[in-house]
Amino acid sequence: MRQYEHTLWGRMYASADGSVRDLWIPSLGRAKKSRPAAELAAVAQVMAYGTPTPRRKARTEPPPTATDGRDLPDLVRVFDFGCADGLFERLLAEGPAEAKQRFEDDGAPAFRAAATGAGTRPGESCVECKAIAGCADLKRTPELWGGKPQAVARSRQSVSAWDLRLYGECPAQYHLVRQLHLNDLSAEGAGARRGRAVDTLLNERHGERPVRGCRERQSLDTAGIRAKTGLDDASAGEAAGMLAEHRLFCPLNGLANDEQVLVQHRVTAYVPELDVVVLAVPDLVHTYRGRWIWRETKTAARPLWEGSSLLRSYPQLALGVLLFHAGALGNDPRRSWVELEHLREGHGESRLERLDPGRAENVDEARAVIAELAQPLLDDTTYEPRTGRHCHGCQARTWCRPGTAYVTDHPHPGVPGTGTTDRGDTHG
Ligand SMILES: [Zn+2]
The missing domain is CATH 3.90.320 (Lambda Exonuclease; Chain A)
Incomplete structure (x- = not known):
């Protein structure tokens, strides 16, 4: 069995009581007004159910176990930040239940396709x-x-x-x-x-x-x-x-x-x-x-x-x-x-x-x-x-x-x- 780990990149913050978690994603020019549905779903899922982890030294080190459900935040928010003009856009603000639904609707199908897809698409990548x-x-x-x-x-x-x-x-x-x-x-x-x-x-x-x-x-x-x-x-x-x-x-x-x-x-x-x-x-x-x-x-x-x-x-x-x-x-x-x-x-x-x-x-x-x-x-x-x-x-x-x-x-x-x-x- 292969195990997958979902991680996030960006500036992450949490309120002192843990009820609110924010993610700020820097964009090089202006802030992006939206991101693909699958990406937002993956982001919301990790923000709501993920747990902060130090960078692991080796890929073989096992990932930490996810939150057991007791410390879930009430609200997760995601912002896109324009590094060139200092303005930002709010991409989402929701609770864990909505994040879970969003992941089921938009994230899981995209993840399944990415994890099992075997095709090639030559291009910039x-x-x-x-x-x-x-x-x-x-x-x-x-x-x-x-x-x-x-x-x-x-x-x-x-x-x-x-x-x-x-x-x-x-x-x-x-x-x-x-x-x-x-x-x-x-x-x-x-x-x-x-x-x-x-x-x-x-x-x-x-x-x-x-x-x-x-x-x-x-x-x-x-x-x-x-x-x-x-x-x-x-x-x-x-x-x-x-x-x-x-x-x-x-x-x-x-x-x-x-x-x-x-x-x-x-x-x-x-x-x-x-x-x-x-x-x-x-x-x-x-x-x-x-x-x-x-x-x-x-x-x-x-x-x-x-x-x-x-x-x-x-x-x-x-x-x-x-x-x-x-x-x-x-x-x-x-x-x-x-x-x-x-x-x-x-x-x-x-x-x-x-x-x-x-x-x-x-x-x-x-x-x-x-x-x-x-x-x-x-x-x-x-x-x-x-x-x-x-x-x-x-x-x-x-x-x-x-x-x-x-x-x-x-x-x-x-x-x-x-x-x-x-x-x-x-x-x-
Ligand atoms: Zn023509």
Whole structure:
């Protein structure tokens, strides 16, 4: 028989008479307003019926026996605390009987599934996973971009298009935002909010079954978008223009019922010689008459910039080409496409670009693009700040003295190169 122990992490307090127990869970940015039902159930159960224990030295030491029922508290409370702004949210306040019920309803089924489940789900957790060597479900893609292993041994790292972009702008930004998860709580810019709203509306529509192309749907007007997304009038109007443009380019237009359509599908690959997990979430992946098609959709204020190649301007396309080429989606690379849908507000201003991962010159360029971006990231150990226009939109600027000074000296952001909103920014 296997014995399981439920434990809690956080700041725990009890009133002197033992009638009230509190748990404060710190969150790095703002306090979370809610947590998954199973998590709250597990927390309530331990708070009500658990007992304080010193940290045990060895895993083999038996856990202490639980409270025998005589010292139960009357009330347990759980708070989420925002370390960045000092505000908190109360997540629950209840007695042991309610906690027990909650655990039976929401906690036990989740615990049973976790304790008996044997499936694998490759993704971000592969970075910390100790069983990666024996995992058959994580796709191996050796020499994905031909990177060089590091001279010094380091722990496993992950690489996504978002990581590459943040690092390319500034190593310190990447380190603070992606590795330390620091956030200055500043509000998203209007462009990013609009991009996220378009993103959400498209995912919602593309995720509906049976599959239907957006051309066959009624278009959303400004008022409808405002109501659904909370955007202001101007942004909702721009989003309406972009969605109208998308109706022409929708990859699902006229798609047969038996084709596969995967919205925000997670693609994970492992580069063994670098000990790197590659993570990508294409906006849409679908089949079309035996082909696999990877579609990235960008919303933009400005036209597609012609000064640089598509793969260079959008490294996620380069990652898509390489992952397809390596067969990371279980596909035949000679029968796949990577597409960029570049949406603008004005009628007829949007574009659809297509790249063939079966063509050697595309693969070579994609390798060069990713190698150039990924190698410095993987080799870096100091993450020095590099100031520039991106400081204006940096989520970690509060924590960065050079960035703060740069913005003071350059109060206007200037003209961005491509002016696009990266839908990938909304992940993670
Ligand atoms: Zn569509």
